Amino acid sequence: MNYFSLNKKAxxxxxxxxxxxxxxxxxxxxxxxxxxxxxxxxxxxxxNYSNNEIAFEAIKQFVxxxxxxxxxxxxxxxxxxxxxxxxxxxxxxxxxELYHGPTMAFKDVGARFMARCLGYFNTQAEKQEDVTxxxxxxxxxxxxxxxGFLGVKGVDVVIxxxxxxxxxxxxxxxxxxxxNIKALEVSGTFDDCQAMVKKAFLDSDLTDHMKLTxxxxxxxxxxxxxxFYFFFAYKQxxxxxxxxxxxxxxxxxxxxxxxxxxxxxxxxxxxFITGTNANKVVPTYLETGTYEPKPSIQTISNAMDVGAPSNxxxxxxxxxxxxxxxxxNLSGFSYSDEETTATMGHLLxxxxxxxxxxxxxxxxxxxxxxxxxxxxxxIFLETAHPVKFLDVLYPGVAEKLEIPPQIQAVIDxxxxxxxxxxxxxxxxFLKS
Ligand SMILES: *Cc1c(COP(=O)(O)O)cnc(C)c1O
Numbered sequence: 222m223n224y225f226s227l228n229k230k231a232x233x234x235x236x237x238x239x240x241x242x243x244x245x246x247x248x249x250x251x252x253x254x255x256x257x258x259x260x261x262x263x264x265x266x267x268x269n270y271s272n273n274e275i276a277f278e279a280i281k282q283f284v285x286x287x288x289x290x291x292x293x294x295x296x297x298x299x300x301x302x303x304x305x306x307x308x309x310x311x312x313x314x315x316x317x318e319l320y321h322g323p324t325m326a327f328k329d330v331g332a333r334f335m336a337r338c339l340g341y342f343n344t345q346a347e348k349q350e351d352v353t354x355x356x357x358x359x360x361x362x363x364x365x366x367x368x369g370f371l372g373v374k375g376v377d378v379v380i381x382x383x384x385x386x387x388x389x390x391x392x393x394x395x396x397x398x399x400x401n402i403k404a405l406e407v408s409g410t411f412d413d414c415q416a417m418v419k420k421a422f423l424d425s426d427l428t429d430h431m432k433l434t435x436x437x438x439x440x441x442x443x444x445x446x447x448x449f450y451f452f453f454a455y456k457q458x459x460x461x462x463x464x465x466x467x468x469x470x471x472x473x474x475x476x477x478x479x480x481x482x483x484x485x486x487x488x489x490x491x492x493f494i495t496g497t498n499a500n501k502v503v504p505t506y507l508e509t510g511t512y513e514p515k516p517s518i519q520t521i522s523n524a525m526d527v528g529a530p531s532n533x534x535x536x537x538x539x540x541x542x543x544x545x546x547x548x549x550n551l552s553g554f555s556y557s558d559e560e561t562t563a564t565m566g567h568l569l570x571x572x573x574x575x576x577x578x579x580x581x582x583x584x585x586x587x588x589x590x591x592x593x594x595x596x597x598x599x600i601f602l603e604t605a606h607p608v609k610f611l612d613v614l615y616p617g618v619a620e621k622l623e624i625p626p627q628i629q630a631v632i633d634x635x636x637x638x639x640x641x642x643x644x645x646x647x648x649x650f651l652k653s
Pocket of ligand 1: 328473
């Protein structure tokens with residue numbers, strides 16, 4: 222499979238190079254040259270396939286012959302080491318719980334898949350040169366990347382996080398694992414961390430001497446495996462005759478965009494809904510036709526505090542850059558923190574369901590859509606376990622939550638992080 226840059230000023234490239242580079246040389250995001258729908262019989266008989274088999278069918282054309290079949294199957298098996306249950310919550314509404322993985326965030330799947338692809342390519346390379354994955358996190362990405370890449374040979378991981386601005390659990394998840402995972406505690410904001418990472422990628426003093434790549438959803442190996450969720454949800458539907466919509470709480474729009482790829486592969490999804498917080502550039506675009514990225518606004522659903530969503534350009538490509546086509550396939554709603562908290566309260570009291578802010582926004586956006594769209598069933602994605610957002614849950618809930626074993630395991634470990642303030646310190650760290 223070949224990939225082209227959405228900026229159209231870089232040569233087409235292979236799956237391997239797109240994964241190793243992350244971004245095209247013209248700074249564009251990579252996109253597959255073709256998307257071939259899966260056979261109808263496969264989708265109609267999806268219950269007869271295991272999750273591993275479904276994932277293999279969905280991803281194989283995007284990898285092509287660059288990873289042998291048995292290796293790709295092994296990578297998938299190691300990636301999908303947990304469940305993806307669909308849980309009924311309300312009339313015609315279910316939750317797809319994506320938080321049962323090692324770090325209890327949906328990013329576990331993409332991180333684990335990408336780590337193993339990089340690891341495979343590294344063992345095949347003529348010159349065995351370590352790859353350094355450099356990533357800035359505002360919380361959830363760091364933990365998933367740390368856990369997903371832990372112990373993968375030939376890959377070093379450096380995670381930058383803003384001091385005092387991630388939750389205690391999140392900090393433990395990214396600072397306690399050791400081995401090939403290094404944490405840098407930056408005195409500054411998430412934007413400062415991200416600016417340093419961007420600077421490093423453009424610094425030829427570094428890039429001439431080491432292989433640097435990113436591990437956020439611009440990387441195709443983190444983005445594409447997220448297609449699996451939508452297939453797994455469809456497989457679990459009891460009534461497949463009823464039209465199906467998905468509501469995806471979105472920040473960088475990687476997850477929802479992967480859902481649209483699943484739709485392109487033939488999965489019968491009628492419509493998508495995006496729920497966001499005050500960072501509402503996409504809902505506003507759908508309403509007004511004007512696309513205006515903005516600086517990010519801080520909210521309680523902080524994994525979606527993104528003012529300029531990086532994957533939106535892929536969504537436009539999927540819809541042939543046609544706003545009307547996009548409006549037919551995507552509805553957008555945005556909610557304030559007060560509305561988000563009220564929704565968590567409603568879910569608890571009326572549906573007996575404990576949700577964290579991101580999932581709550583997915584639910585309320587879906588509920589809103591169903592008001593005027595009858596005879597459809599909806600699934601919202603619950604993207605993180607409530608325990609990861611203890612300080613912003615509905616009042617009284619945090620005290621009653623049990624800490625899951627995979628979280629308890631890191632809470633007891635010792636934090637190891639190197640404190641830095643400036644870019645030069647990052648550079649010295651990478652060179653050492
Ligand atoms: C990353 C994240 C999101 C947003 O996902 P995108 O693919 O960036 O749109 C939503 N919820 C949680 C909990 C996340 O960690």
